[in-house]
Amino acid sequence: MFKSLNAVRIGGREVLPLIEGGKGISATNHMSSGAWALAGGIGTVSAVNADSYDADGNIIPQIYNGRTRRDRHEELIRYAIEGGVEQVRRAWEVASGKGAININILWEMGGAQRVLEGVLERTKGLVAGVTCGAGMPYRLSEIAASHGVHYYPIVSSARAFRALWKRAYHKAAEWLGAVVYEDPWRAGGHNGLSNAEDPLKPEDPYPRVKAIRDVMRQEGIPDDVPIVMAGGVWNLSEWEHWIDNKELGAVAFQFGTRPLVTQESPIPDEWKQRLLTLEEGDVLLHRFSPTGFYSSAVRNxxxxxxxxxxxxxxxxxxxxxxxxxxxxxxxxxxxxxxxxxxxxxxxxxxxxxxxxxxxxxxxxxxxxxxxxxxxxxxxxxxxxxxxxxxxxxxxxxxxxxxxxxxxxxxxxxxxxxxxxLQSIGHGGDVEQNLMFAGHNAYRFKSDPFYSNGFIPTVKQLIERIVSGK
Known part of the structure; x- marks a missing residue:
């Protein structure tokens, strides 16, 4: 029988150790993140060019009129701040004070620091923490601490976390909410593979996470500051040996792909239905992204x-x-x-x-x-x-x-x-656009939970996860 999953203290709040992955550009919004928090976990609003709305509740298309790239860049930052603020406010209303609402930022997105500052300045008391990856966000701790919110750096190795801690994070140690280990071979979206790692040879995450905990202990970070396992998590029964494991300390689990197929998920139905048909190997780890990072997406x-x-x-x-x-x-x-x-x-x-x-x-x-x-x-x-x-x-x-x-x-x-990403998130052809997904997405097709095309609510999904399945 699967051991019970108890609430833990993350970022100053008692929550289930279940975190919704913040998927950029409209794949995670207030509906999904608010519902995730309402169910007792940490919902994550994507603050990457999030949608904002007109007076009638319609999504405002992000159309750029500037003559120069610099002009259009300024428009993009305004869209991003307005959208991020609106999504946080709506998520807070959906959550009704339950769980916690984090925001997700990609450090290498255009104007990341300005967007983060702009959103946090206008959402005081609503955002519990900031999850941030895609690069080395040295200023993350400083910005988060100045706004009284916790920070959750995303790393793929102990070496990366040590560099962040030594250079910057030790100055704001009390605001470290958790360290997110994003598995570079299994997670969807952009991945943190280094030049020393073979993209074709996935490594066991356990020793890599243990190495992060070792660094945290060396730096005096308490064991009750969780490490969040992100990438490749489907059924918690497969990770039972991680729970209450003294060697690892406190752990939590992040789900990015599974929340895509929920009733509250904002992605179009065509995208959801496509995910339900994937076979093993249909998600490709590739280097076509203009960021220069590896990333994982459906090989459409x-x-x-x-x-x-x-x-x-x-x-x-x-x-x-x-x-x-x-x-x-x-x-x-x-x-x-x-x-x-x-x-x-x-x-x-x-x-x-x-x-x-x-x-x-x-x-x-x-x-x-x-x-x-x-x-x-x-x-x-x-x-x-x-x-x-x-x-x-x-x-x-x-x-x-x-x-x-x-x-x-x-x-x-x-x-x-x-x-x-704007196209696929707003009804564009799922075969002719980039479709991010984790490498476990093929499990939708074989998991009996999704039999006959069943699409659960977020509440039903979390209940299923808590059961170990």
Missing amino acids: PFLRELEARSERQIPFTTEEVGEHVFELDAGNLPRGQKAFVTQGDLFRAREWAALGYTEALKTPDSTLVFVTPESKAEIRKDQSDCMGCLSQCSFSSWADNEKNTTGYLADPRSFCIQKT
């Missing part, structure tokens, strides 16, 4: 097209060098530009052109990728429409600095992440 036609695009790729030189002595005569390069390739790559380029991939686009790695004229037009438009949703974007070469550029050529092998 959108993702497969990116895979195929990168496969239609050859190196080139601007002068005859080594084996690159054959002038490229396919790919419609701009007038006056020349590219030299190997003989084998010349034949490949001609074959691609014959199939309709007649446009060669340069990458920052001195390669050419071959796309159709329609794809080229879409890529160029998306790049020119950039609104700076990331601190640095490889796809558009935007950077949140004085020159607003990374200094590198825009990379056509990537995509506009803001565009596709």
Whole structure:
């Protein structure tokens, strides 16, 4: 029989050790996070370009009118603050004072610090904590402490947490709510794999979490400050040996994928139904994201097209060098530009052109990728429409600095992440947009809880989780 799951003290509140993962751009909102808190856990509002509403309750489309990227970036920050504040207020009303409401921020999103400050300034007393990952958020503890809320850094290794603690977090030790260990091989969305780790060889999370606890103990952090296991958690019965485990100290569990398929989940029904059909292996860990991070998403036609695009790729030189002595005569390069390739790559380029991939686009790695004229037009438009949703974007070469550029050529092998996530979150084609999901998403199809297409309420899901199933 599954051992009972008791409430624990996290971030100064008695809650179930169950945390809703904050999924960016409309995949988590006030309905799901408020319901999660109402059921006694920690609901997490995504403060990543969250939706706001007009006087009639309709979602306000995030349309950008600025002439420059900098102008559009300022519009994006205003949208993000207004949306974050509105979602927190509505989540608080749904929760009715139960559980806790956290907000989730991606440190590498455009204007992250300004958005975080803006939301916290206008939601005093409503937000219990800030969960933050996607980068090394050294200022997270300082900002959270200044607003009297707890902070929950997301890390994928003990080394990362030690660096954060030594450099900054020890100055605000009392505001550390928990440390979130996000498994880089199993979690959905962006993942924190380091260059020393093999993306094809998942590691056991237990020793990695134990290593984090060891660092916490070395730094004098009490064992009752939980480590949150995030990524790959489905049934708690599979994690029973983690609960009340003295070696690990206090633990909690974060669920990102399972809350997507609930009645309160704001994602479109088409997305929910697609998740119910996935097979094992349908979620791909890839590096197409313009953030530069690995990320995990459903391997639908959108993702497969990116895979195929990168496969239609050859190196080139601007002068005859080594084996690159054959002038490229396919790919419609701009007038006056020349590219030299190997003989084998010349034949490949001609074959691609014959199939309709007649446009060669340069990458920052001195390669050419071959796309159709329609794809080229879409890529160029998306790049020119950039609104700076990331601190640095490889796809558009935007950077949140004085020159607003990374200094590198825009990379056509990537995509506009803001565009596709806004689209899928608001009814766009689930096959032609990026669909984030954790690697356990295939379990929807085999879990009897979801038999006959059953979609539970958040309350029913939490009851199921508490039972160990």
